[in-house]
Amino acid sequence: MIKTFVTFLRASTVLVFALFAYHNSMGQSSGLKRVFSLEYDEQHPIIAPDGSLFFTLAFHPDNIGGKSDPGDVWFAPEEDGVFKLPQSIAELSTPFYDLLIGFIDSDTALVYHANLNREQVIIRYFWDGGSWNRDEVVQIPGLKTKGDYFSASLDPGGSFMVMSMDSYGSYGNEDLYISKRNGNTWSRPINLGASINTASQELSPAIGFNGDSLYFSTNASDNEKSIEIYFSMRLDESWRKWSNPKLLKLSEMAGMDMYYFPASENERFFFTNTQTSDDFGNIYYNGVASLKIEEVPSKKEENLENKMEIRSFENANVIKNLYANENVLKSSIEPTLGKTIVGDLKENLATLAVGEGLVLEGLLFQRASVDLVNDKESLNTLDELATYLNDNPEKVISIEGHTDSYGNENVNMRLSLARANKIKELLIERGVQKDRLFTKGWGGKKPIATNSNVAGRMKNRRVEIIFLLNK
Incomplete structure (x- = not known):
C-alpha cells in the first residue's frame, strides 16, 4: 500500500455554533472605491502613522528595475479624504521585489527585499525628516523560505510580525508564521497551526487593529473565487489557537481578493482585487465605516475549533x-x-x-x-x-x-x-x-x-x- x-475538502459544512457574526453590507454598490487609476499591479496596501498609503507597485516604468521590476515601494499622501498622485520611494527599493512590512513607530519601518546582495533579507529603515535611511538587517533566527513568495505584516504596536512563506515547518505550501519582537531582536517564527494553515496556500496576512484578530487570503476553500480573504480570532496568548476562519464577503468583483489591511478599528480597510486578471491588482477601500464585527453569545468554549x-x-x-x-x-x-x-x-x-x-x-x-x-x-x-x-x-x-x-x-x-x-x-x-x-x-x-x-x-x-x- x-x-x-x-x-x-469539506465541500458542504456548516458550523454548529459561531463566535462572531459579521454585519456588513459590502458589495459593488456598498461604496467601495478604487484608490488609483494605475494600470500596474498594486499590492500590499499599508496606512502609515501619518495617514499616507504605502504599497508595492510592480512592473511600473519608474521602478528601479523599470518595467521588468516585480515590485518597488510607493506611497501616496492623503489630503481631505483623497489620496494624491503616488510616488516611488527609491531608497526603500531595489531592482527586485520589495515589500514594506510595516512600521515599528512613526520613524522606523521594516522592508523585505527578495534580492539584496543576493539574499532575501528584512531591513530596518529610519526616517530622518527628509528621506529614508537604511539601518540594520533584522535578525530572525530560522527565517528560511523554500519558495519565491513572501508577504508579512506588523501589528499596530510593531511588536508582532505575521509572515506567509513556504518554509521547513509548512503543512504543504505557504503557511502563516508569527514572530515576536524583543527590542531589536525577533523570535524564531512559529507556525500558527492547523486552525489556520492547510496544505494549500495561506497568503497576505494582516493582524487586526487590537492584535486579537487575523486576516489572510487562501485558496483552500471551494468557492468560485480562486483566492479570498478570511478572518479569525486569536483565542489565547500562544498564537496557536484560533477560531474557525470565516469568509469576508468583501465584494462581488471577479478575480482574487488579497492583501486586506484594517486601517482603523472596525472602520476603514483596504484590499487588492485582481478583477479578471491573475496578474494585476487594484487597491480598493471602503472610505468610511462599513464593516462591524459584533460578538455573539456562544456556547461553552471548549473544543471550539472542530x-x-x-x-x-x-x-x-x-x-x-x-x-x-x-x-x-x-x-x-x-x-x-x-x-x-x-x-x-x-x-x-x-x-x-x-x-x-x-x-x-x-x-x-x-x-x-x-x-x-x-x-x-x-x-x-x-x-x-x-x-x-x-x-x-x-x-x-x-x-x-x-x-x-x-x-x-x-x-x-x-x-x-x-x-x-x-x-x-x-x-x-x-x-x-x-x-x-x-x-x-x-x-x-x-x-x-x-x-x-x-x-x-x-x-x-x-x-x-x-x-x-x-x-
Whole structure:
C-alpha cells in the first residue's frame, strides 16, 4: 500500500455554533472605491502613522528595475479624504521585489527585499525628516523560505510580525508564521497551526487593529473565487489557537481578493482585487465605516475549533440536481478550510464522511495532456481507489479535475474536465459502476501551490475525489 498526502475538502459544512457574526453590507454598490487609476499591479496596501498609503507597485516604468521590476515601494499622501498622485520611494527599493512590512513607530519601518546582495533579507529603515535611511538587517533566527513568495505584516504596536512563506515547518505550501519582537531582536517564527494553515496556500496576512484578530487570503476553500480573504480570532496568548476562519464577503468583483489591511478599528480597510486578471491588482477601500464585527453569545468554549457537522446528501436525486447542466455544482453552502493528514490510502478513504474528499499526490498529469505522470504510481493509486469503491458499493464520488494557470482559461476548463473523465473511464475499466461517478472541471481556478515554478504547476495539475453520498 502506498503512502499519500491527503487534503480534506469539506465541500458542504456548516458550523454548529459561531463566535462572531459579521454585519456588513459590502458589495459593488456598498461604496467601495478604487484608490488609483494605475494600470500596474498594486499590492500590499499599508496606512502609515501619518495617514499616507504605502504599497508595492510592480512592473511600473519608474521602478528601479523599470518595467521588468516585480515590485518597488510607493506611497501616496492623503489630503481631505483623497489620496494624491503616488510616488516611488527609491531608497526603500531595489531592482527586485520589495515589500514594506510595516512600521515599528512613526520613524522606523521594516522592508523585505527578495534580492539584496543576493539574499532575501528584512531591513530596518529610519526616517530622518527628509528621506529614508537604511539601518540594520533584522535578525530572525530560522527565517528560511523554500519558495519565491513572501508577504508579512506588523501589528499596530510593531511588536508582532505575521509572515506567509513556504518554509521547513509548512503543512504543504505557504503557511502563516508569527514572530515576536524583543527590542531589536525577533523570535524564531512559529507556525500558527492547523486552525489556520492547510496544505494549500495561506497568503497576505494582516493582524487586526487590537492584535486579537487575523486576516489572510487562501485558496483552500471551494468557492468560485480562486483566492479570498478570511478572518479569525486569536483565542489565547500562544498564537496557536484560533477560531474557525470565516469568509469576508468583501465584494462581488471577479478575480482574487488579497492583501486586506484594517486601517482603523472596525472602520476603514483596504484590499487588492485582481478583477479578471491573475496578474494585476487594484487597491480598493471602503472610505468610511462599513464593516462591524459584533460578538455573539456562544456556547461553552471548549473544543471550539472542530465543532462542525457535515451536511448529508439524502439521495441520488440530490446529486443529480447538483451535477445537472454539464456537471456544474450548484451548492451554495460555504465551505470551511481544509486540513492535511498523512497515511495509508485505504485507511484515509475509510475515515471520509459525506462531503469530504482528498487529493492524491501520486495522481499527476503531464502539462496540457490527459496523460498521467509516473504511470506506474498513478495506476497503483487508481487500482487501490477502485478496489475500495468496489468493496464499498454504497459510495458515490465526484471526480474533479484541475490544471495549472498557464494557457487559455477556456482551454484549461475543457482540459480539467477531460482529465476528470479520464479517471472516470479508468475506474469504470476497473469495475466501478458508472452511475456512482460524477465529474467536474475547474481549470486553473483552484490552485493548491504556486504557478511560478515547475514543482508548483505540477501539483496544480491534479484530480480531487469528493465523497458525495452513501447510496
